[in-house]
Amino acid sequence: MARKQGSHSGITGPKVRAAALRLFARDGYAAVSMRAIAAEVGVQAGALYLYTPDKQTLLFELMKGHLEELLAAWAAEPKPEGAAARLEAFARFHIRFHLARPEAVFLAYMELRNLAPANFAAIEALRRAYEDELAAILRDGVAEGVFSVPDLRLATMAIIAMLTGVNTWYREGGRLDRAAVEAIYCDMARRMVAC
Amino acid sequence: MARKQGSHSGITGPKVRAAALRLFARDGYAAVSMRAIAAEVGVQAGALYLYTPDKQTLLFELMKGHLEELLAAWAAEPKPEGAAARLEAFARFHIRFHLARPEAVFLAYMELRNLAPANFAAIEALRRAYEDELAAILRDGVAEGVFSVPDLRLATMAIIAMLTGVNTWYREGGRLDRAAVEAIYCDMARRMVAC
DNA sequence: GTCTATAATTAGATAGAC
DNA sequence: GTCTATCTAATTATAGAC
Numbered sequence: 001m002a003r004k005q006g007s008h009s010g011i012t013g014p015k016v017r018a019a020a021l022r023l024f025a026r027d028g029y030a031a032v033s034m035r036a037i038a039a040e041v042g043v044q045a046g047a048l049y050l051y052t053p054d055k056q057t058l059l060f061e062l063m064k065g066h067l068e069e070l071l072a073a074w075a076a077e078p079k080p081e082g083a084a085a086r087l088e089a090f091a092r093f094h095i096r097f098h099l100a101r102p103e104a105v106f107l108a109y110m111e112l113r114n115l116a117p118a119n120f121a122a123i124e125a126l127r128r129a130y131e132d133e134l135a136a137i138l139r140d141g142v143a144e145g146v147f148s149v150p151d152l153r154l155a156t157m158a159i160i161a162m163l164t165g166v167n168t169w170y171r172e173g174g175r176l177d178r179a180a181v182e183a184i185y186c187d188m189a190r191r192m193v194a195c
Numbered sequence: 196m197a198r199k200q201g202s203h204s205g206i207t208g209p210k211v212r213a214a215a216l217r218l219f220a221r222d223g224y225a226a227v228s229m230r231a232i233a234a235e236v237g238v239q240a241g242a243l244y245l246y247t248p249d250k251q252t253l254l255f256e257l258m259k260g261h262l263e264e265l266l267a268a269w270a271a272e273p274k275p276e277g278a279a280a281r282l283e284a285f286a287r288f289h290i291r292f293h294l295a296r297p298e299a300v301f302l303a304y305m306e307l308r309n310l311a312p313a314n315f316a317a318i319e320a321l322r323r324a325y326e327d328e329l330a331a332i333l334r335d336g337v338a339e340g341v342f343s344v345p346d347l348r349l350a351t352m353a354i355i356a357m358l359t360g361v362n363t364w365y366r367e368g369g370r371l372d373r374a375a376v377e378a379i380y381c382d383m384a385r386r387m388v389a390c
Numbered sequence: 391g392t393c394t395a396t397a398a399t400t401a402g403a404t405a406g407a408c
Numbered sequence: 409g410t411c412t413a414t415c416t417a418a419t420t421a422t423a424g425a426c
Contacts, residue, residue: 033418033419033420034419034420034421035418035419035420045420045421046421046422046423049420049421049422054420054421055420055421
């Protein structure tokens, strides 16, 4: 019987996370067995527990990693002068970042209910921090007199929902490329809050 | 041993669907066992199979029923003259209908991947029919010269994503009541497509 | 670091009593 | 119409060999 043994080490950990992300996104956390993840990686189920204490932690680490990467990437973006330009930068960044990792985005939205309470709280805090970035841009725009926003929090939620919605229908090789989609959504976001 | 027997008939069927809806929405289709549904109804697992051939059909019927109800309710709405007024009617209807049944809405968005292929196709057709209702309003508005829409399909998806997003954050007894939320989102939708 | 084997539990669905 | 009992298969996680 073929028995793979020896040192593949150093890469199995990332492979486990990649396989879990792919399968969780495709079939849902509850529907994916540890055996299925192991098969995707090419090891036996027992070996997974060298890389994660349990299935729940695997899910949490994936979601946490995604949101931390999102916040870090936005922090690293150049921030132009003026709220209008910063809103455009945010909209374009959001679409670009989210279209580049559809599986992680899907997971972060769909599997919140499968998080243990403490893990859920941590994820919600990260999400809220990201929303606050957009809220700050809108607040600045109102202060500058370039935006008209009836309700700051609702406008924030509306724009994020609108932008994230791209992931539900965008397909590579479709009618519009990413740049065109970015431009059109940018325009719609600007209109929503323009004076 | 207490053994409930006799004719509770005529109400168990609806109770099964209601229990399945509640549990599927809360825990996810894959995480809910037939035993859990039975316990919620107050019967044993075997009894469920008098009301559904299997778990998959139970999910499909819930989603199909929700979307058919959505289409029928919109068809029954009064349609004012003019695309601008019809857009307002659509936005208000969408928020009102969706906030009234958060569990069914959640299910219809989250459990698409757990549908068998044929069932998925049927659900997608119903969803597309609903999207087409909004697309027709936007097209009429462009023809009337009251809307400016860079891309009809993207504007349709953007408005629906924005409106449906209300369900993710709205809580009864929160800062704004439903009427206020309707009004603000209506305003944002109008701005998005206004000339 | 990975395997095999296994414990303890639970799943969807069916059969037959009442 | 519902219950009890059961079949078959799959689940998470652990123990110990190598």
